[in-house]
Amino acid sequence: MARIELExxxxxYGSITTVHGIDLTIDDGEFVVLVGPSGCGKxxxxxxxxxxxxxxxxxxxxxxxxxxxxxxxxxxxxxxxxNYAIYPHLTxxxxxxxxxxxxxxxxxxxQARIRETAKTLSLEPYLERRPAALSGGQRQRVAIGRAMVxxxxxFLFDEPLSNLDAQLRGQMRLEIKQLHQRLGSTIVFVTHDQxxxxxxxxxxxxxxxxxxxxxGAPMDLYNRPADIFTARFIGTPEMNMIDGIVADGHVELExxxxxxxxxxxxxxxxxxxxxxxxxxxVRPQELHLLAGGRGDFPIRIEGRVRVAxxxxxxxFVLLDLPAGQLVARAPSTVSFKPGDAVAxxxxxxxxxxxxxxxxxxxx
Amino acid sequence: MSESAKPSYAYGSTIRPGxxxxxxxxxxxxxxxxxxxxxxxxTSLKTAGHVYDLRLIPEQPTLANYVKVxxxxxxxxxxxxxxxxxxxxxxxCLFFDSLVAYTLAKFDFxxxxxxxxxxxxxxxxxxxxxxxxxxxxxSKLGWIxxxxxxxxxxxxxxxxxxLMRQFFETVxxxxxxxxxxxxxxEFAIWxxxxxxxxxxALSALAIFTFLGNWTAFFWPLIVTTDPSLYTLPVGLSxxxxxxxxxxxxxxxxxxxxxIPTLAIFLFFQRYIVRGVMLAGVxx
Numbered sequence: 001m002a003r004i005e006l007e008x009x010x011x012x013y014g015s016i017t018t019v020h021g022i023d024l025t026i027d028d029g030e031f032v033v034l035v036g037p038s039g040c041g042k043x044x045x046x047x048x049x050x051x052x053x054x055x056x057x058x059x060x061x062x063x064x065x066x067x068x069x070x071x072x073x074x075x076x077x078x079x080x081x082x083n084y085a086i087y088p089h090l091t092x093x094x095x096x097x098x099x100x101x102x103x104x105x106x107x108x109x110x111q112a113r114i115r116e117t118a119k120t121l122s123l124e125p126y127l128e129r130r131p132a133a134l135s136g137g138q139r140q141r142v143a144i145g146r147a148m149v150x151x152x153x154x155f156l157f158d159e160p161l162s163n164l165d166a167q168l169r170g171q172m173r174l175e176i177k178q179l180h181q182r183l184g185s186t187i188v189f190v191t192h193d194q195x196x197x198x199x200x201x202x203x204x205x206x207x208x209x210x211x212x213x214x215x216g217a218p219m220d221l222y223n224r225p226a227d228i229f230t231a232r233f234i235g236t237p238e239m240n241m242i243d244g245i246v247a248d249g250h251v252e253l254e255x256x257x258x259x260x261x262x263x264x265x266x267x268x269x270x271x272x273x274x275x276x277x278x279x280x281x282v283r284p285q286e287l288h289l290l291a292g293g294r295g296d297f298p299i300r301i302e303g304r305v306r307v308a309x310x311x312x313x314x315x316f317v318l319l320d321l322p323a324g325q326l327v328a329r330a331p332s333t334v335s336f337k338p339g340d341a342v343a344x345x346x347x348x349x350x351x352x353x354x355x356x357x358x359x360x361x362x363x
Numbered sequence: 364m365s366e367s368a369k370p371s372y373a374y375g376s377t378i379r380p381g382x383x384x385x386x387x388x389x390x391x392x393x394x395x396x397x398x399x400x401x402x403x404x405x406t407s408l409k410t411a412g413h414v415y416d417l418r419l420i421p422e423q424p425t426l427a428n429y430v431k432v433x434x435x436x437x438x439x440x441x442x443x444x445x446x447x448x449x450x451x452x453x454x455x456c457l458f459f460d461s462l463v464a465y466t467l468a469k470f471d472f473x474x475x476x477x478x479x480x481x482x483x484x485x486x487x488x489x490x491x492x493x494x495x496x497x498x499x500x501x502s503k504l505g506w507i508x509x510x511x512x513x514x515x516x517x518x519x520x521x522x523x524x525x526l527m528r529q530f531f532e533t534v535x536x537x538x539x540x541x542x543x544x545x546x547x548x549e550f551a552i553w554x555x556x557x558x559x560x561x562x563x564a565l566s567a568l569a570i571f572t573f574l575g576n577w578t579a580f581f582w583p584l585i586v587t588t589d590p591s592l593y594t595l596p597v598g599l600s601x602x603x604x605x606x607x608x609x610x611x612x613x614x615x616x617x618x619x620x621x622i623p624t625l626a627i628f629l630f631f632q633r634y635i636v637r638g639v640m641l642a643g644v645x646x
């Protein structure tokens with residue numbers, strides 16, 4: 001187990017810079033998820049930690065030692081790939097044993113380790129099978145087994161679940177989380193799926209265009225996103241964004257002032273000044289259906305139903321405002337017809353105010 | 364099992380006209396291919412007097428020709444020469460061609476494309492043009508009338524490099540990187556991970572190379588003068604010259620010469636199985 005420290009890590013390909021001086025410290029035993037859209041530099045960062053990509057600038061330390069120029073095999077990390085990368089010509093046992101390639105254990109000890117690992121991952125019945133005879137989930141477990149068997153200082157996962165179907169993905173997510181709780185190992189996990197990030201991470205690192213936007217515990221990111229990108233990226237359905245301009249003592253919304261009544265807000269949000277273009281964010285889950293159009297909320301939003309999406313436990317309603325659209329959560333007990341006039345209310349503290357120019361949170 | 368077999372049986376029992384045409388053409392083609400081979404075996408079983416008697420099944424079949432050929436020490440020697448040369452050249456090609464091909468397919472270095480094009484361009488030069496430089500080289504280096512002299516032009520082939528490179532290109536990088544993280548050195552990655560993933564291509568290359576060298580005639584004829592170094596095709600042709608063409612003996616030699624080629628083909632063809640690589644990754 002070890003702490004991983006990235007200090008001003010840069011990746012350049014010729015004249016193109018894909019990772020711009022990243023600073024990040026991953027504590028011993030921590031589960032950190034790098035998340036962001038494709039091309040944000042998350043996989044490149046992971047591959048630099050693994051030693052599969054050369055580091056163009058900055059310092060990488062694993063367990064306190066600078067490893068910038070060390071080959072992957074001298075970093076004692078293990079990696080699980082998106083495409084599993086288990087060898088089709090070898091049996092499950094041989095595949096798991098590949099992780100012990102450089103170890104100096106005796107043959108019997110290696111066998112014992114392989115069996116122990118297989119047991120942890122419920123792969124014991126398949127030890128003599130070849131990958132072709134395994135399901136997708138089993139193959140991914142073999143890949144994890146190959147990583148585990150060596151007892152590395154850290155595990156790196158590069159989108160390991162993106163090739164599995166939705167049901168299996170949920171199942172493997174749980175398994176990986178339990179594995180982390182049991183082994184207590186340092187894990188760096190890359191994904192573009194925010195649900196995966198939310199459910200697995202101790203800390204999430206949101207990346208875009210080769211830069212870190214925000215680092216924090218999942219709920220901190222959910223509740224206090226530092227900017228518009230993170231606010232929209234974390235949480236499903238994504239946060240509603242309403243453009244507005246700060247006018248004399250109140251906020252004028254482009255989505256029509258009549259549709260969103262902010263009079264209950266009691267003045268301007270902190271940190272904004274008159275004439276400043278802003279974006280207001282509110283999560284669909286923080287909007288409350290006002291039965292009969294009444295309710296005691298400082299913020300009121302009125303609109304007409306365009307589409308209703310029942311999810312079983314709840315229903316998400318896409319509303320047409322006089323200008324723009326908005327998604328709100330409603331109880332599944334209420335049924336909606338397109339064109340229905342509805343009203344939603346929100347608490348003042350559920351409203352997040354972003355500067356439109358810098359896209360940063362201001363309140 | 365029986366249920367899934369049913370539709371295919373039903374499908375096979377309704378013969379479409381297109382199929383009949385295809386089968387007829389294939390059947391005729393097969394006969395054209397098989398006839399010389401069958402006549403070769405047939406002639407090898409005939410006595411000298413019946414060689415020009417063009418029936419397929421010999422009137423008085425005899426194994427006397429086989430006894431005669433196999434008891435001739437020269438034939439056995441040539442057979443062993445051919446076996447040795449074809450085997451060594453094949454192993455060398457499999458090893459070096461795939462090593463070069465892997466490097467060209469999976470490593471990025473300046474001039475990689477240029478090197479590959481240079482190798483490819485040698486495919487355009489016909490053997491006939493190369494024979495004289497080869498001979499001059501062999502003669503300067505004292506390789507005339509040596510096994511090495513027969514083998515050296517074929518030890519690494521541009522065709523093999525080209526074929527293997529195409530296959531290595533299809534090996535996902537994840538496999539190699541996973542091995543790199545697991546601590547294998549680059550040679551071990553090639554040997555233990557990349558090579559097993561391209562066994563179908565290796566088998567194909569082994570068959571091509573072995574057959575090519577087993578039947579090679581032109582170069583071995585030029586580079587050898589000592590009959591004890593002849594390969595089988597060169598030796599058999601010398602039979603024809605010195606013994607006023609005894610067809611039944613030549614055909615017996617030729618029949619014996621086909622045995623290793625059949626064996627090689629049957630041995631390697633089971634490794635030419637498609638989709639071996641697909642099981643390990645999901646794309």
